[in-house]
Amino acid sequence: MALAAFTGAPPTQDQEPAVRRKSGIALVLLLPGVLYLVLFFLTPLISLIITSFQAPVVDGDIGQYQTAFQWSNYTDSLAEYWPQVLRSFVYALIATAAALLISYPLAYFIGVKMRGRPVLQNLLMTLVIAPFFISFLLRTLAWKAILSDDGWIASSLKAVSILPPDAHITGTPFSVIFGLTYNFIPFMCLPLYSTLERLDIRLLEAGQDLYASPWTTFRKVTVPLSMPGIVSGTLLTFIPAAGDYINASQDFLGAADTSMIGNVIESNFLVLQNYPTAAAMSVVLMAVILVIVGVYVRRSGTEELL
Amino acid sequence: MAKGVFAESGADLRLEGIKKRFPGFTAIEELDLTIPAGSFFALLGPSGCGKTTTLRLVAGLEEPTEGRILIGGQDVTRTKPFQRPVNTVFQSYALFPHMTILENVAFGLRRRRIGDPVAKAHEALRLVELDHLAARRPAQLSGGQQQRVALARAVVNRPALLLLDEPLGALDLKLRRQMQLELKSIQTEVGLTFVHVTHDQEEAMTMADTVAVMNKGRIEQMGSPEILYELPATVFVANFLGQSNLFAGPVQESGGETIGVDVGGERIQVPRSRAQRTSGYVTVGVRPEKLTLHETPETIPSGANRLGPGRVTDVSFSGVSTQYLVDVPGLGTIVVFAQNTTSGPVAALGAEVWVAWDPGHTFVLADEPPADGRFSDDADTQAIAAQARERMLTELEEA
Amino acid sequence: MTTMATPTDTSTPPSATKGRRRYKGIGLGVYAFLALAFLLIPIIYTFVFSFNDAIKNNIAWRGFTLRNWTNVCDAAGICDAFMASIIIGIISTVVATVLGTMIAIALMRYRFRFRSQTSLLLFLPMASPEVVLGAGLAAQFLSLGVNKGFMTIIIAHVMFCISFVVVTVKARVASLDPALEEAGRDLYGSPNAVFWRITFPLLLPGIASAALLSFSLSFDDFIITNFNAGAVTTFPMYIYIAASRGIPAQANVIASAVFILTILVVLISQLTAAARAKRLARQ
Numbered sequence: 001m002a003l004a005a006f007t008g009a010p011p012t013q014d015q016e017p018a019v020r021r022k023s024g025i026a027l028v029l030l031l032p033g034v035l036y037l038v039l040f041f042l043t044p045l046i047s048l049i050i051t052s053f054q055a056p057v058v059d060g061d062i063g064q065y066q067t068a069f070q071w072s073n074y075t076d077s078l079a080e081y082w083p084q085v086l087r088s089f090v091y092a093l094i095a096t097a098a099a100l101l102i103s104y105p106l107a108y109f110i111g112v113k114m115r116g117r118p119v120l121q122n123l124l125m126t127l128v129i130a131p132f133f134i135s136f137l138l139r140t141l142a143w144k145a146i147l148s149d150d151g152w153i154a155s156s157l158k159a160v161s162i163l164p165p166d167a168h169i170t171g172t173p174f175s176v177i178f179g180l181t182y183n184f185i186p187f188m189c190l191p192l193y194s195t196l197e198r199l200d201i202r203l204l205e206a207g208q209d210l211y212a213s214p215w216t217t218f219r220k221v222t223v224p225l226s227m228p229g230i231v232s233g234t235l236l237t238f239i240p241a242a243g244d245y246i247n248a249s250q251d252f253l254g255a256a257d258t259s260m261i262g263n264v265i266e267s268n269f270l271v272l273q274n275y276p277t278a279a280a281m282s283v284v285l286m287a288v289i290l291v292i293v294g295v296y297v298r299r300s301g302t303e304e305l306l
Numbered sequence: 307m308a309k310g311v312f313a314e315s316g317a318d319l320r321l322e323g324i325k326k327r328f329p330g331f332t333a334i335e336e337l338d339l340t341i342p343a344g345s346f347f348a349l350l351g352p353s354g355c356g357k358t359t360t361l362r363l364v365a366g367l368e369e370p371t372e373g374r375i376l377i378g379g380q381d382v383t384r385t386k387p388f389q390r391p392v393n394t395v396f397q398s399y400a401l402f403p404h405m406t407i408l409e410n411v412a413f414g415l416r417r418r419r420i421g422d423p424v425a426k427a428h429e430a431l432r433l434v435e436l437d438h439l440a441a442r443r444p445a446q447l448s449g450g451q452q453q454r455v456a457l458a459r460a461v462v463n464r465p466a467l468l469l470l471d472e473p474l475g476a477l478d479l480k481l482r483r484q485m486q487l488e489l490k491s492i493q494t495e496v497g498l499t500f501v502h503v504t505h506d507q508e509e510a511m512t513m514a515d516t517v518a519v520m521n522k523g524r525i526e527q528m529g530s531p532e533i534l535y536e537l538p539a540t541v542f543v544a545n546f547l548g549q550s551n552l553f554a555g556p557v558q559e560s561g562g563e564t565i566g567v568d569v570g571g572e573r574i575q576v577p578r579s580r581a582q583r584t585s586g587y588v589t590v591g592v593r594p595e596k597l598t599l600h601e602t603p604e605t606i607p608s609g610a611n612r613l614g615p616g617r618v619t620d621v622s623f624s625g626v627s628t629q630y631l632v633d634v635p636g637l638g639t640i641v642v643f644a645q646n647t648t649s650g651p652v653a654a655l656g657a658e659v660w661v662a663w664d665p666g667h668t669f670v671l672a673d674e675p676p677a678d679g680r681f682s683d684d685a686d687t688q689a690i691a692a693q694a695r696e697r698m699l700t701e702l703e704e705a
Numbered sequence: 706m707t708t709m710a711t712p713t714d715t716s717t718p719p720s721a722t723k724g725r726r727r728y729k730g731i732g733l734g735v736y737a738f739l740a741l742a743f744l745l746i747p748i749i750y751t752f753v754f755s756f757n758d759a760i761k762n763n764i765a766w767r768g769f770t771l772r773n774w775t776n777v778c779d780a781a782g783i784c785d786a787f788m789a790s791i792i793i794g795i796i797s798t799v800v801a802t803v804l805g806t807m808i809a810i811a812l813m814r815y816r817f818r819f820r821s822q823t824s825l826l827l828f829l830p831m832a833s834p835e836v837v838l839g840a841g842l843a844a845q846f847l848s849l850g851v852n853k854g855f856m857t858i859i860i861a862h863v864m865f866c867i868s869f870v871v872v873t874v875k876a877r878v879a880s881l882d883p884a885l886e887e888a889g890r891d892l893y894g895s896p897n898a899v900f901w902r903i904t905f906p907l908l909l910p911g912i913a914s915a916a917l918l919s920f921s922l923s924f925d926d927f928i929i930t931n932f933n934a935g936a937v938t939t940f941p942m943y944i945y946i947a948a949s950r951g952i953p954a955q956a957n958v959i960a961s962a963v964f965i966l967t968i969l970v971v972l973i974s975q976l977t978a979a980a981r982a983k984r985l986a987r988q
Contacts, residue, residue, distance in 0.1 A: 025896075026815035033804035033867055034823060040864040041830050044841030051844045102740060109737040119979045126971055127741050133967040134748050135960045136925055137944045141952065142747035145754075145764055185744060235832070243834020246927070251948040262836045262928075269840050269932065279844060282837045293832055297825070367887050387890040400888035404906050413902075414892035459892070 045286065052279035065275055073276045074284070081264050081281060088260040089288075091173065091248075092241035095180035096188070099237050100230065102181070103189040107229075108222075111196030125193060129186045140179050140252050144170055147178075147253075171255035179247035184240065188233040195229025235296060239289055261285050316499030317378030317391065317466035318343040319364065324373035326359055326523075333359040335523035337373070341501060341516070343466075346493050348514035349503045352546070356523040357503045361469050364501065365394045378466055388417070393460035394469045397476075399452045401444035407431070407455045408440040414463040430462035431455075433492065450481045454488075461492065468493075470502045474509065486513050507547050511535065519543050536593075539582055541673045544591050551640050552591045554675030560584050564665065570637040574611045574668060581670035589671040595643040596667040599630060599652050599659045606662040613637065614660030618653050628652075632659055748964065755957035762951025773954040780953035786943035787959055793855070793939060794923040797862035802916045804863070805870025806908070812871070813878040831868045838865060839932030846933065853935030861933045862926060866919040873918055877911025921967065 055068035078085070110124045131139055147153055147169040157163040169175055203225065207217035223230075245262025248254035254263075261281055269278035324337035334356045341347045349357040362368045364375060366387035375383045382390050393414065401410050408427050415423035431437040434454035436447075444452055453473060460468055470489070474482045490513050493500045504510050510517050511531035518528040519542070527539045538544035544552065555574070559566040564575045567590050574590055581588075592611075600606050603614075616634035628651055630642040640661055644652050653659050758768035778784035808827070811817070830838065842861050846853055885907070889899035927941035934942060944956055 026811045026817045029807040029811035029815075030817070030823065033808040033871075034826065036804060037826055037830070037864065037867060040842065040845075040860055041838070042826070044838070044845040047845040047848060048837070048841045051848070105733060105736050106740045109733045113733055119975070122975045122979075123972075124737075124741070126968070126975065128744065130748060130964075130968060131744055132921060132925070134751060134964040135941060135944060137927060137941055137948070138751050138952075138956065138960050139747040141944075141948060142750040142754075146746070146750060148764070150765070182744075182747075239832055240834055243836045245836060251945075262834070265836045265840055266931075269843065275844060275847070278840055282840045285834060286837045289832060289834065289837075293829070365891055367890065387887075388893040388895055392891070394888070394891045396884050396888055398882065398884050400882065400884035402885060402888070402903060413889075413894070417893040417895075417898055463892070 048279045048282050048286075051275050052283050054276045054279075056276075070276065073280045077277045077280045078284070081261070084259055084261050084264050085281075085284065087258070088242050088262070088285075091177050091180060091260060092238050092244075095177050095184060095241050096234055096238045098177070098181040099185050099188040100233065103185055103192055103233070104230075107189050107192035107196050111193045112199060112201065115197075115201065121197070125190075128189050128193075131183075132186060136183065137246065137252075139183065140246055143175075143179055143182065144253055147175055170253055171250075171258070173258055175253040176248045176258045176260075179253040180241045180244060183244075183247065184237040187236045187240070191232035191236060192226065192229040195226045195232075199225055231296070235292070239292070242289075243285055316344040316497055319467055319499065319501065320374075320376040321360070321364075322374045322376070324360075324363065324375070325371045326356075326363060326368065327371045333523055334363075334370075337523075337525065339518065339525065339528075341499060343378075343499050344497050345515045346490065346500045346513060347502065348510035348517045349501065349520055350505070350507055350510040350517055350546070351520035352505055355520040357505075357520050358471055360520070361394070361471055361501065361503050364467065365392050365469055366390050367394075391466040392469060393463050393465040393467075394471060395453075395456045395460045395473045397471045397473065399444075399456040399473075401452055401455055401459070403444055406441050406443060407436065407447070410444065410455060411459045411462050414459065418463070426462055427458075430458040433461070434458045434488075449476055450485070453477060453485065457489070457492070461496065461498070464496070465498065467499050467501065470500065472504050473502075474504075474506075482509070489513060511547070519546060521546075536667075537580055537669055538591070539672050541589060541671055544669075544671060549594050549641055550591045551594060551597075552589055552671070553637060554587060554589055556587050557583075557585050565670070567670070570613050570634060572611070572613055574613075575609075575665040576668040576670050577666060580666075580668060582672035583670055587675055589673055589675045590668060591671060592663055592668050594629070594641040595627070595645070596663045597640070597642045597661045598663065599632070599642055599644065600662055601653065601657065601659055603660050606660060609665070610662040611665050611668060612660055612662040613640065615658050616640065616661070618655055618657050618659055621651050621653075621655050623651075632661060751957050752961045752964075755954055755961050757954050757957075759954045763954045763957065764951075773958050777955050777958050780955040782938065783940075783943060783953065783955050783959065786938045786940045789855075789937055790924050790940040793858055793862060794920045796859050797866060797923045798916050798919045800859075801863045801866035801870050801919045802912060805867045805915060805919075806874050806912055808867070809871045809874035809878055810904075810908075813875060814883070827868045827871050830865050831872075835865075835926075835928035836932075839929040842929070843932040853933055854937050857933045857935065858930055858937060858939070861929050862923040865926075865929060866922055869918055869922060870915040873915035874908065874911045877908055881907055917967075917970070924963070 050067065051065070052073055053067070053069050053071070054065035054073075055070045057064040057066050106128070110121055110128075114121050114124065145151060149155075149168055149170070154163065154169050157169075158165055158167075163169070199222070203221055204217055207221040208214070212220065242260075243262050245260055245266050246252055248258050248260045248263055250256060261284075265278045265281050265285075268274040268281070319339070319341040321337050321339040324334055324339075326332070326334040337356075337360065349360060351357045359368065363370050364377075366382070366385060366389075370383065373383070374381055377391065401407070402413070405413070408424070408431070411430050412423040412427040415426055420426070428437055428440065431440055434457055436451060436454055436458065439447065439451070444455065447455065453476075456473065473489075474485050477485060486509060489500070489502075502510070502513060511534075514531060516528065517531050517534050518525045519534065520526065521542045527534060527543045534543060535547050538547065538550070541552065544550040553569045553574075555567045555569040557565055558568050558573065560578075562578075564577050565581055565584050567574045567576060567588060569590060576590060578584065599618075600612075600614075603612070606612050613634055614632075616632040616637075618630055619633045619639070620629070620631035622629040623646075625646075627643045627645050630644065630651075630653060632640045632642060634640060642661060754763055754766070755773055756769050756771065757763055757766055758770040758772070759765075760767075808823075812820075812823070839861070842857070842864070843853070846857055851857065881904070885903055886899055889903045890896075894902065925941060926939075927945060930939050931942055931945065938946070940956075940959065944952060947953065947956065
């Protein structure tokens, strides 16, 4: 359900699960795809773990490693990069919260207020996901240009003295978080919309009938009922945001002191060829994600995942 | 069943020792059934009794856990649906939305490579008077029209056996009555064997030659609608088909043509041929419309069974008849249906009355009466829950 | 003459409440409009600057020109990168759609053991950060000594697209009445006939949107591609590399063209579906 919303599939009425047939055909259908994922998703993850323990080959070139059990890879890289780790989760958290605050009223408007006009709803949701259709990189670069020192936003803010004359907007934590928020609004909005679209309005009316003010109705009826969407959206936003490195990259909206885990992994892997460190950081990131997903699965089971 | 050949006529269906278990529950406990060729057969029962499962087993959409299925003498138990000379009219019609109704009807013919499918499809549509809409899609038709297309789609294949899974459920009353007559006439005209599954007892009794009442995965009783109604064998059948007044009492005399049961201080006579049991503590019953109300015992004809006196606690007028509830102390409430041949009620609210009836309308059921002598409608959800609770309690005690 | 009871209604006259309600509704509507405008700003910016008469970098506005649109391939390597993305997109989409559709059908229609493990396996790629997926695959190719290039990119793209295809098609399968397939079997359809004549045509809209989704994901992917590309340059990679130097306006042209095309496809399919639904309802 989480990702069905993301892909924009229309909220469907699930047929009562017809007694599913037991058949060998199921295996034939599943095997190719599952095998593919085992080969190219699970195995690489295992590869990563193995790589994270590797030690450099003695007297070898840069980029040559051998299998070992070097736990120090983890301790060393965490010691060196813990600011980035912390920063990643803090930025992702703020961006997720901001995306939630921005997306919720929007999703509410389209899903609840525009109920009964499905054509318009679909149109508006298409506009919400429209940013997906233009290159992620160009979107981010567009903001970089708009928020740059020569851009009119920065200049007008400086003119009204909100911004000190020698400050930048780009290259700051603010711009990185801004970029993250912007890029992940559709991820947050879609699951929210999916849940709000199915919200039974009569429940809201019942709340008001029972003497609740609109704000109380919102707090005590709407928000709890839209929890599944909020949870999905939060997961779908936080996880990729924590691992993102484009927004924080110096060529985009970041600077040297705003780098995140993603930047660390990228530079270590592609530039420094320090595969063990890159792998170790990847494993750390993945482990945190798995914990979050594990908590979610523990609470809601696996049937709802897809 | 050879490909591409129509059945000569309906075939008979035999189910032997059928058992169907699903993970977690048993849908069919034990089923032995023979349906003669060319008859209109109804499987009647409440939801969950296993009737739809039985139909799916015959169609081949499910495989029985145990037992055999024979169509026209051939064992088809292990064959797939497309190898059986059986067609189904589904409850939801299941018309293919992406094809015209002509293509829908022609589908089965094409799969079996029968010559001239289009002409035959048109013919079937003419039979249900929908040929003028042949180019339409199912979504463009009304519910009643869709139902007729579903019927045409099945009938056009001239199957040996036609299965109907509550096909009239979604139609309004008037349309349903109309379709009942049409289905019956098509069946007699074409001579196929129809097996009709329904929970509507009126529908089953109107249309079928033979009715089987199913309950909890078993057939409780099978026979013509008249027999089932006038001579129910079990409490379930007595309560499921129409209404019954049921009493418990000991058999006191059992010589001769009739047996006598003591109920409420009176001796009730039951013809031996209408008693499933003739000794011990038995369940006696009589249908409400067979009862007459009397203000004094003198007006009761001699030889009639009678109960009373009781008080009229409710009078409900319903057009054709009036329902009276008579509370007899020690016996409970007796239901009486009186046809409104005269205007105005026969007895007033609160009046003291006796009920009487011809002994030839009494029946004795096969079940043991419950300990407290009171019967609840088996199909009542509260009753089912209560019975389930009792069963669990006894199981726990025995464990 | 009948007398009408005078209403003893003490609430505010309807006109006032309606006005107030409409006013309240406007607040949310205005917000939605602003939010949507905010979302569209970079798109408009990119589109506008595709007409910029720019040399070297495309930051300052120098003047309006159509030159970038007419001479798209002038920027060195851009059209090669674009074609590479297209080809990779098409191949990945085909493979991912086939594999994903098969999985979706299996999940919805059949019972099998390890059901929850399969769901989890399918969910994880969607939940994992791209850096991890990219680095992992790259590490694996490294240890196997496989040369990075076209094939490795396609392998990577198929990997992360499968899950999205499964989700999209599964939603469509869920809305398919199982009785339809049973009717097909009942009407003498062999399993083959039932699938190709009934299941597949009805699944087609879902499969089509899954394919569209898969293609967009593949075309726009940067991070995973960057880790596994070797010497090949895809369109997003081209942009990333050019970001430090200055992005040619032709990149804006291509991106805008893809955007317009995709939006048109989506809008047209939505509007035709709506028109068809209206036509059916009227009958």
